[in-house]
Amino acid sequence: MSSENGKRLPETDAAGLNFEATELTLGLPGKSRVTSDGGAKLGSKRGFSETVDLSLGDKKDTNKLGQTQSQIDAREAAPAKSPGSKAQVVGWPPVRGYGKRGKKSCKYVKVAVDGAPYLRKVDIEMYNTYQQLLASLEHMFSCFTIRNFLNEKKMDQVNGIEYVPTYEDKDGDWMLVGDVPWQMFVESCKRIRLMKNTETVELAPRTPPKWSRRS
Amino acid sequence: MMNYFPDEVLEHVFDFITCHKDRNSVSLVCKSWHRIERYSRRRVFIGNCYSISPERLIARFPGVKSLTLKGKPHFADFNLVPYDWGGFVYPWIKVLAETGIGLEELRLKRMVVSDESLELLSKSFVNFQSLVLVSCDGFSADGLAAIAANCRFLRELDLQENEVDDHRGHWLSCFPESCTSLVSLNFACLKGEVNLGALERLVSRSPNLKSLRLNRSVPLDTLQKLLMRAPQLVDLGIGSYVHDPLSEASNKLKHAIQRCKSIMSLSGFLEVAPRCMSAIYPICGNLTTLNLSYAPGIHGNKLTKLIQHCRKLQRLWILDCIGDKGLGVVASTCKELQELRVFPSDPFGAGNDAVTEEGLVLVSAGCPKLNSLLYFCQQMTNAALITVAKNCPNFIRFRLCILDPVRPDPVTNQPLDEGFGAIVQSCKQLKRLSLSGLLTDQVFLYIGMYAEQLEMLSIAFAADSDKGMLYVLNGCKKLRKLEIRDCPFGNAALLEDVGKYETMRSLWMSSCEVTLGGCKTVAENMPSLNVEIINESGQTVFNLDEGQKVDKMYLYRTLVGHRKDAPESNQTYLKCRGDLTRSDHHEPSLNDMIKDMKLKNISGDDDFIISESNNFKLQSQLFEKEEAEIMILKWKRL
Numbered sequence: 001m002s003s004e005n006g007k008r009l010p011e012t013d014a015a016g017l018n019f020e021a022t023e024l025t026l027g028l029p030g031k032s033r034v035t036s037d038g039g040a041k042l043g044s045k046r047g048f049s050e051t052v053d054l055s056l057g058d059k060k061d062t063n064k065l066g067q068t069q070s071q072i073d074a075r076e077a078a079p080a081k082s083p084g085s086k087a088q089v090v091g092w093p094p095v096r097g098y099g100k101r102g103k104k105s106c107k108y109v110k111v112a113v114d115g116a117p118y119l120r121k122v123d124i125e126m127y128n129t130y131q132q133l134l135a136s137l138e139h140m141f142s143c144f145t146i147r148n149f150l151n152e153k154k155m156d157q158v159n160g161i162e163y164v165p166t167y168e169d170k171d172g173d174w175m176l177v178g179d180v181p182w183q184m185f186v187e188s189c190k191r192i193r194l195m196k197n198t199e200t201v202e203l204a205p206r207t208p209p210k211w212s213r214r215s
Numbered sequence: 216m217m218n219y220f221p222d223e224v225l226e227h228v229f230d231f232i233t234c235h236k237d238r239n240s241v242s243l244v245c246k247s248w249h250r251i252e253r254y255s256r257r258r259v260f261i262g263n264c265y266s267i268s269p270e271r272l273i274a275r276f277p278g279v280k281s282l283t284l285k286g287k288p289h290f291a292d293f294n295l296v297p298y299d300w301g302g303f304v305y306p307w308i309k310v311l312a313e314t315g316i317g318l319e320e321l322r323l324k325r326m327v328v329s330d331e332s333l334e335l336l337s338k339s340f341v342n343f344q345s346l347v348l349v350s351c352d353g354f355s356a357d358g359l360a361a362i363a364a365n366c367r368f369l370r371e372l373d374l375q376e377n378e379v380d381d382h383r384g385h386w387l388s389c390f391p392e393s394c395t396s397l398v399s400l401n402f403a404c405l406k407g408e409v410n411l412g413a414l415e416r417l418v419s420r421s422p423n424l425k426s427l428r429l430n431r432s433v434p435l436d437t438l439q440k441l442l443m444r445a446p447q448l449v450d451l452g453i454g455s456y457v458h459d460p461l462s463e464a465s466n467k468l469k470h471a472i473q474r475c476k477s478i479m480s481l482s483g484f485l486e487v488a489p490r491c492m493s494a495i496y497p498i499c500g501n502l503t504t505l506n507l508s509y510a511p512g513i514h515g516n517k518l519t520k521l522i523q524h525c526r527k528l529q530r531l532w533i534l535d536c537i538g539d540k541g542l543g544v545v546a547s548t549c550k551e552l553q554e555l556r557v558f559p560s561d562p563f564g565a566g567n568d569a570v571t572e573e574g575l576v577l578v579s580a581g582c583p584k585l586n587s588l589l590y591f592c593q594q595m596t597n598a599a600l601i602t603v604a605k606n607c608p609n610f611i612r613f614r615l616c617i618l619d620p621v622r623p624d625p626v627t628n629q630p631l632d633e634g635f636g637a638i639v640q641s642c643k644q645l646k647r648l649s650l651s652g653l654l655t656d657q658v659f660l661y662i663g664m665y666a667e668q669l670e671m672l673s674i675a676f677a678a679d680s681d682k683g684m685l686y687v688l689n690g691c692k693k694l695r696k697l698e699i700r701d702c703p704f705g706n707a708a709l710l711e712d713v714g715k716y717e718t719m720r721s722l723w724m725s726s727c728e729v730t731l732g733g734c735k736t737v738a739e740n741m742p743s744l745n746v747e748i749i750n751e752s753g754q755t756v757f758n759l760d761e762g763q764k765v766d767k768m769y770l771y772r773t774l775v776g777h778r779k780d781a782p783e784s785n786q787t788y789l790k791c792r793g794d795l796t797r798s799d800h801h802e803p804s805l806n807d808m809i810k811d812m813k814l815k816n817i818s819g820d821d822d823f824i825i826s827e828s829n830n831f832k833l834q835s836q837l838f839e840k841e842e843a844e845i846m847i848l849k850w851k852r853l
Contacts, residue, residue: 091293091700092675093562093591093618094649096350096376129511132561181457181486183406183431 107186113141113163113194124186130178134165141194163194222247226255235260254278261285262720264302264326265745266773269310280319281345282307286326288723288769289673290698292350295725295767297749299782305332312339320345320371327351333358337365344396345371352378356386356407363389370423371399381407388413397421401428403452403483408432419444428452431485436464442471450504451475452483460491469494482506482532489517499524503551506532508558519544529553529584534560535569535591542574546581554587559618562591569618572599579606586644587612595652596624600634604641613638614649620676623653630654636661639669649673659683663690671696684708688715698723706733713741721771725749732761734768745777746770 107125120140127133165177169188177185177192229252232238242252258281261267272279286302304326311318318340328351336343343366356379362372363386388410390397397417402409409432418424418441425448427441433454442448458465478498487510502525507513513521514536522528522541528549535557537545545552555578557570572595579585579602586609595617615635623630631652639645639662646668650658654677662669663686670693677683684704687697688711696719705728716722716737731748738746749767750759759765 091290091295092620093559093616094290094293094673094675095559095562095591096292129560135561183486 107189109167109189109191111137111140111192111194114196116141122192124189129182130185134177137165137192137194162197164197165192166195167192222251225251229255233258257281258320259283263771263773264304264307265778266720266771266775268775269307271774273310273314273316277316280317281322282311282318282320283322283324284326285324286351288698288721289325289696290700290723290725291325295700297782298352300749301778301780301782302326303332303780304328305335308332308336308339312336316340317342319343320347322347322349323351324349325351327353328358329353330355330358330361334361334365337361342368344368345373347371347373347375348377349375350377355380355382356405359402360386360389363387363394364391367391367394368396369394370396372397373399373401373426374404375401377404379405381405385410387417390417392420395420396423398423399426399450400424401426401452403428403430403454403485405430405432411437415440415444421445422447424448426450426480428483429454431455435468439464439468439471442468442475446474447477448475449477450480450482451478453481453485454483455486456484456491457486457488458491460493465491465494469497473497476501478502480504480506482509484510484513487512489513492517492521495521496524500526503527504530506530508532508534508556510534511536511560523548525549527551530555532556532558534558536560537570537574539570539574539577542570543577543581546577549582551584552578552582553584554612555582555585556589557591558589559591562618569593572596575599576602576606579603583607584609586610589614589616589649591616591618593618594622594625595631595634596626597629597631597634597637598624598626600631601637604634604637608641609644610638610642611644612647613642613645614647614673615651616649617651620651621653630657632657632661636665639665644668647671650677651675655679656683656686659686663687666691668693670694672698674699674702676701678702678704681705681708685711688712694718695720697721699725699727701726703728705729706736709733710736713737713744716741716744716770717772719772721769723767723769725767727768728764729768730762730764731759734765734770735761737770743772743774744770745773747781 108121108123111120111122113119122133122136122140124133127136166174167177167185167189168191169175170190174193180188225248229238229241232241235258238252238256242249253275255278256276257278259272259276259279260283261272262285264284264286272282284304284307286304287296287300290296291300302325304323308321312335319342321336321343322345326348328348333354336346338361346362346366346369354377359372359374359379362369369390386409390413394417398421400417400421407430409430411433414433415437418427424445427445427448427450429438429441429452431454433441435455435458438453438456442451458468472494475498479501481495481498481502481504484507489512492513499521505522505525505528507518511534514534518533518537519541522531522544525531526548529551531545531549531552531554533541533556537557542557545555557574559569561569570590570592572592575588575590575592575595576599583606585607588610589612592615595615624634631650632655635648635650635654635658639648643665645666648662648666648669648671650673656679659678659682662672666672669691672687672691672694674683674697681704683702684699685708687694688708698721700723702724704724709724709729710733713736734746734748737744747769748765749769750765
């Protein structure tokens with residue numbers, strides 16, 4: 001069983017990331033794929049990680065920290081090795097309402113981070129809570145720490161800089177993320193900006209936003 | 216003998232037979248039973264809207280009053296089907312309207328429902344009473360306004376998990392003052408505001424209202440007023456539930472809730488401040504159904520405290536933030552529990568709060584009546600599944616979703632073949648199964664061997680070879696729906712026994728190893744199947760060569776040939792002669808059907824389609840017999 005496990009779960013390789021298994025091929029899914037043991041079976045099975053790569057359609061670049069290069073899409077694949085990160089495959093997990101079925105109803109907003117050279121776009125309708133959104137932003141801008149008012153525990157500070165999540169609403173005002181109910185936020189959010197803490201130090205709320213209160 | 220009973224007597228007897236399967240069986244006994252059953256049939260269930268046409272439906276059942284239609288394949292729920300794939304209800308409503316059918320009830324699932332269809336529906340059927348839309352899309356509040364305004368005897372408007380373009384909230388005001396017949400109103404899935412005054416007035420003049428599910432825009436004070444006006448409610452869905460427990464509003468709410476002594480089903484809490492849950496405690500003791508799966512705000516001990524009040528629960532839908540410990544509370548409190556669904560609160564995230572095999576084992580030990588499960592979890596072990604199988608041999612539905620779909624047993628690092636094997640072996644009534652985790656061909660061997668009652672199977676990222684699929688196709692005699700994604704099943708498995716697919720409603724295979732050539736072979740040999748291919752890699756199917764794999768294949772039995780409303784990206788084939796022709800609408804003749812059809816192992820499916828196709832064969836045998844003579848048929852059910 002273990003050899004088959006090895007074929008299908010490159011992330012369980014003791015040696016580290018298995019580049020062959022994560023290498024992408026262009027063309028229709030299923031064509032001439034090399035499996036990790038080299039001796040590809042006829043009709044080689046598609047492992048979960050391979051599917052992840054295929055559906056993202058992008059060459060992956062891994063750095064020493066095992067972090068992948070960011071994607072254009074909001075859905076980012078983190079290497080399965082790092083604990084707690086989930087790669088995203090279309091339609092998995094099979095839950096209704098977390099993805100959008102129709103051509104309508106997906107709301108992409110720009111996300112700017114002070115100091116980053118480019119912006120990202122996130123479909124905020126993909127999330128149901130502030131926690132999910134902030135977790136996703138954290139993945140996306142993994143070298144920054146986003147101050148998370150919602151659960152009052154500080155994230156690991158990689159380089160000592162904290163960012164405060166703010167957003168521009170329909171009226172053009174910059175608001176602190178977390179004050180209003182989630183749905184109201186989704187409807188009124190036009191863009192998001194993660195502000196460097198030094199800029200917001202005067203604005204830092206004495207009372208945390210309404211939705212941060214744990215009950 | 217039966218020959219001497221007049222038709223009215225038989226019809227009266229048949230009135231007592233309500234189940235589709237039984238009525239289908241009755242219609243196969245002889246010509247006169249067929250005739251009587253046909254005219255007296257009021258409720259028809261069509262599991263695949265493309266398996267039959269509305270004209271044929273009406274020709275067979277001119278007295279139909281209640282129609283249930285399902286459209287898109289199940290995997291459409293998970294974004295695997297293009298939005299323009301099909302499943303339009305408009306042609307059905309149009310034909311029903313034109314032929315003067317007295318439609319009273321329409322239940323749709325995964326269909327595209329336009330505002331135009333709703334408007335036509337509302338104006339065409341004088342006695343229309345009940346509209347149930349589940350997982351549908353394509354309509355807006357304007358369509359709802361038409362229903363509200365024109366259906367004078369409307370009893371039920373039930374909208375479950377639909378994608379509604381909800382730009383104007385005036386539809387509630389369109390119910391005329393004369394409308395007092397409402398029994399059930401569910402608009403929880405709507406995102407927009409509603410006219411609260413109109414809602415209050417509507418509820419006030421609906422003395423028969425038993426079920427009311429509000430959307431998140433309905434605030435607490437309106438809820439309180441509604442409850443005061445409708446203390447007879449049996450089923451309540453709360454929209455917004457945010458209040459300060461020390462406030463006057465909260466007291467008024469408590470008082471209103473306490474008056475509702477009949478509430479047995481509670482859901483919603485689309486916006487919630489969990490400190491206020493104590494107001495609900497007085498009615499918890501009566502609850503048989505509780506759905507908190509849209510309420511991530513209720514967690515921790517607020518959640519467990521709430522559950523501890525619900526000793527009579529039979530059905531519980533919650534989020535995985537309940538944790539294994541919380542499931543332990545469920546296990547010790549809810550001894551009557553039959554159905555449990557645990558949804559992921561953070562499907563793409565770290566899943567730190569997710570449940571594991573421990574929670575499931577606890578529930579299985581504490582709730583012996585458990586027969587239906589949908590469980591999203593971080594991990595599962597074989598040992599746990601074996602224990603669950605021992606504790607709960609009564610599962611009818613067992614759907615397990617491990618968030619990492621190829622995760623092995625974390626303790627032994629083995630695949631979960633043995634665990635699922637134990638489930639199918641122990642649960643002899645199992646009708647529906649969804650697998651996940653690391654799985655080899657072995658689990659399918661078990662399924663083929665033991666899952667004799669299995670009707671629906673969902674497989675993802677599993678198996679090693681074609682053998683897996685073959686075990687299932689050969690073993691599961693009652694299989695009706697098979698849906699597969701990302702498995703190494705190819706043409707060998709697909710083509711081994713194409714006749715099998717006529718005994719099933721549908722087969723879905725995506726990201727497998729099936730090629731265009733394989734699909735064509737099926738289509739060429741089976742005129743009663745539609746084989747559809749959905750290719751999303753930008754190439755139209757015409758440009759593929761036979762050896763290339765298809766992204767997605769969906770095949771289903773049908774009596775009316777391939778559909779004309781398929782989108783460009785999706786090709787259907789029927790009887791190809793080397794060439795792909797999409798344009799001809801080939802409807803098999805009666806003789807074709809009889810010649811080509813192999814009716815093996817028909818097990819009394821509740822689908823209308825199988826009764827209809829059986830019917831043809833029977834008719835050809837009976838054409839010389841006018842007298843009602845009981846035929847001895849090979850049907851197992853008879």
